[in-house]
Amino acid sequence: MNRQGGTAPEAGSAVERYLAEITALLPGPPRARAGIVAELRSGLLDATDAHRSAGLPPAQAALAAIREFGDPARVAAGFKAEVAAGHARRVAISLLATGPLVGLLWVATALSSHLGVRAAPWQWAGQSPGLRVGICLVAVAVGITAWAAVLGIATTGRLSRWLPARPRRAPTAAAVAGFGAVGADGLGLLLLATQLATTSGKLSPIPAAAAAAASLARLTLARRAARRCLAIRASLT
Amino acid sequence: MRAETLKGHLDGILLAVLEPGPRHGYAIMEALRIRSGGQVDLPTGTVYPALHRLERAGLVRATWSAAGGRRRRVYQLTPAGRRALDSERTTWRDFSAAVTALLQPAPPAASSP
Numbered sequence: 001m002n003r004q005g006g007t008a009p010e011a012g013s014a015v016e017r018y019l020a021e022i023t024a025l026l027p028g029p030p031r032a033r034a035g036i037v038a039e040l041r042s043g044l045l046d047a048t049d050a051h052r053s054a055g056l057p058p059a060q061a062a063l064a065a066i067r068e069f070g071d072p073a074r075v076a077a078g079f080k081a082e083v084a085a086g087h088a089r090r091v092a093i094s095l096l097a098t099g100p101l102v103g104l105l106w107v108a109t110a111l112s113s114h115l116g117v118r119a120a121p122w123q124w125a126g127q128s129p130g131l132r133v134g135i136c137l138v139a140v141a142v143g144i145t146a147w148a149a150v151l152g153i154a155t156t157g158r159l160s161r162w163l164p165a166r167p168r169r170a171p172t173a174a175a176v177a178g179f180g181a182v183g184a185d186g187l188g189l190l191l192l193a194t195q196l197a198t199t200s201g202k203l204s205p206i207p208a209a210a211a212a213a214a215s216l217a218r219l220t221l222a223r224r225a226a227r228r229c230l231a232i233r234a235s236l237t
Numbered sequence: 238m239r240a241e242t243l244k245g246h247l248d249g250i251l252l253a254v255l256e257p258g259p260r261h262g263y264a265i266m267e268a269l270r271i272r273s274g275g276q277v278d279l280p281t282g283t284v285y286p287a288l289h290r291l292e293r294a295g296l297v298r299a300t301w302s303a304a305g306g307r308r309r310r311v312y313q314l315t316p317a318g319r320r321a322l323d324s325e326r327t328t329w330r331d332f333s334a335a336v337t338a339l340l341q342p343a344p345p346a347a348s349s350p
Contacts, residue, residue: 022282039262039285039310046263046307047281070280078286085293158317161294 014059015044018066025076027235028083029228036079044069081167084232085156088174091225092152095145095177102218103142105211106188112204128198134191138184145180148173171233178226185215185222243277247287248296249325250277252318255297259313262288288312296321 019037026033047065048058056064069075152173155163192212195203243250254260254268265288266281291297296318302311314322 036285036289038308040282042307042309043262043266043281043285046261046309050263050267068280069282072282074280075282075285078283079289082286082289082293086289089293156293158295160290161296161321 014062014066015041015048018044018069018072021072022076022079025073026079026083027232028087032083032086036083040069040075080232080236081165084167084229084236085160085170087232088152088170088229089156091174091229092149092156092177094225095174095181095222096149096153098218099142099145099149099181102185102188102211102214105207105214109192109204109207109211112207113202130194131191134187134194138187138191141180141184141187145177145184148177148180152177167236168233171229171236175226175229175233178222178229181222182219182226185219188215189219243279246325246329247279248291249322249329251284251287251291252296252314252322252325255312255314255318256322259311261302261309261311263309265312291318 019041022040023033023037026036044062044065047068048061051061051064052058152170155173156170189212192203192208250269251265254265254272260268262285263281266279266284269277269279269284288297288299292299292312295315297312298315299310299312301308303309
């Protein structure tokens with residue numbers, strides 16, 4: 001390992017074993033863990049260097065550095081809340097950013113599909129009670145998603161300094177936002193399917209296909225992200 | 238000094254250590270030890286999550302730097318971090334002045350009825 005910069009291999013492997021113990025205890029996506037482990041590694045190597053300058057042989061210096069860093073379970077526990085907050089924040093931000101884009105595609109679908117209909121926009125949905133109820137449900141799901149995502153972003157940023165530390169708050173909010181998005185996109189697709197079955201001639205195919213593809217992609221990603229948030233939440237004690 | 242004793246003050250202490258200029262994690266730990274005359278000796282591994290929390294709160298900014306052939310994450314105070322340090326200082330001065338006054342041996346009661 002060239003990274004060790006002259007440290008004996010057995011010393012380096014003790015450091016790597018220690019880091020592997022911490023990695024195994026960290027929740028969240030591998031990308032988030034990689035940054036933490038890289039930072040801890042450079043710190044451990046700095047500590048090893050410091051102990052070598054103080055006169056310890058390489059292997060003992062590495063062991064002294066590991067002792068100095070402390071119990072792996074304790075180090076991992078300190079990072080768990082940070083990983084949870086970071087992941088929740090990213091999920092909430094991406095849901096809030098993609099929501100309006102997907103929404104615009106659906107609005108475009110509705111507008112272009114009803115160009116031929118001589119009725120005011122608020123009367124389109126009135127043509128079918130099922131569609132009207134469906135659109136109301138989508139609006140509720142969108143509202144829940146937006147509210148939970150804003151909460152997730154607000155409580156993991158600058159505001160976090162002033163709030164009592166509750167590590168489960170952010171992953172819970174992000175999971176609610178994720179499942180809200182799954183609901184909104186799922187309902188949108190369901191409404192599209194019923195419209196296709198009943199009034200297929202009126203739908204303009206290109207915006208409808210784009211909206212459906214966007215919703216399907218968002219639904220898949222939001223579901224995965226929400227599940228991961230729940231898993232991270234469960235790992236916090 | 239144990240971690241439990243420092244609880245609630247670690248944020249302010251870390252901000253104070255970063256006040257003179259940017260430092261990486263291990264240099265922060267060494268500065269903690271030196272500036273406290275060896276009194277503060279936390280498990281080094283617990284300082285990193287605290288730094289990440291400060292970063293998320295916008296009080297420090299972290300950048301990867303590769304000076305000296307080793308990649309290190311270097312932390313520096315943000316303007317919000319400087320303001321937070323100032324308010325931590327004021328709070329601590331008021332608190333410690335009050336506790337010092339309270340912990341002083343009280344003068345014997347001169348005239349009790």
